[in-house]
Amino acid sequence: MSDIPKNIIGSAEFKAIKEIENITETEDIETMGQIVSRIHDINKAMKGFDLVIESQTFRELANITGVSIPRLNDRIVSAIKVLLKAASITHENSYNTIVNILQTLFEWDGKNLIQIDMILADLKVYTTIFEEEEIIEFTQDMIDKYKFNSRLYNQFINEEIADEIEQKSKIKNKFLHTIPFISKIGPAISMYESIKNEKDQSKAFLDATLGLLVFCMQQINLPEIYISDLIPNLIRSIARQAGINEDQALSMRTHQLLDISSKDQAGEIIIEISKYIAHQDKQSMTHSRIGKFFWTILADLNFWENASYLPQLGMLKNIARGGQPQLAQEKQRAKLTNHSGKIANILQDNTNAT
């Protein structure tokens, strides 16, 4: 929502490192490493403080207003748990489960909810008028072709819709008025499709959950919010639901959060997602169904272009690796910032020496 980048300390750190590197001769590299490390600590302290303030503000506003609805992170985790608990899947109950989850997630936003309800109701009516295969074929075609990518979708709307209206069959005409919403309901349809056709139900649940998260990201629709911000907060939410108090969850180290999260099925799914993001492994992403969900949404958010500046990426990578020691984080971070590898070399030397 904000026009000014939120993380001005991150920018201050980045600029400071750049300036130091511009003036530092080879013999000063050790000093430079120390200074960079101390600057990084200042940034880290700021991020901790930032989270504490967000948490305090939310709690105080909740006290003042008497509002008791859980935060979005908590609702997402609850939604994942609902999905995981559903015992059997049929067309009807998967549809209802999806609708219930969406309602749980977006009850705070009446406008969106009405829109989603209308779309889903429309789709339900169409399934009684037309052959189900025709609808599935059409919606799947749309999803595959545009893959929730809003830029391609807009291009389609601007350039091709006139031809589509004239040339396509009755069923497609009937669906044209729902096209503006297809990018929004896409994940829900994919969830239905995954669940309906998959023999391995636990895998179907996983795909459906991931689809749900993608859907959340789209609904939030804020380009400055990245999944990398969402995941550490989801893990903190798991910790809170496991009985850790708010302040403790904020001050816990990655490996501690990871331990708690890995004992919870929903937590395992969140860790799984973080691995796809943190490894930035294009090949595995494009070869798995789960990966495709994330590859598409991250590409749409220009995630990779901005990844090295993201404040939480270090933590994500650490989560994906299983919470390795601080030095490994520093090395990774040094590589990420891509400052001619000097810092990475220092850290590598330190590792070798120890």
Added chain:
Amino acid sequence: MDLKEKIEKFIRYCSSISEFDKYFWISKLDEFDNETLYKIYTTLLRFESKLLDFELNSIGKIKALITDTYPELESKYLPDFQSIYEDFKTVQNELTIDRIQSLRARIQNRLV
């Protein structure tokens, strides 16, 4: 601009509410009376001011750290930081979201 609009704008641009929760609070504003809205506004100002104070102090520490070690960077790295910080202290008790944004923007512009 009435109080509700003021708060809505504040929430949109502040950093003390998580981005994920901003829409939630904005959508709730219609339900609150003026007294509650006033409390919300003062609460937001207090936390945002606290956050900005900590941000500026952190940047001040980074500046001090690098310029103590590399004095030649004094004129290259946020040379007018002190005046930005003093401006913040001057208006600290009369902050508006525009002033907060303006202070953050002044720093951001010097960091690109």
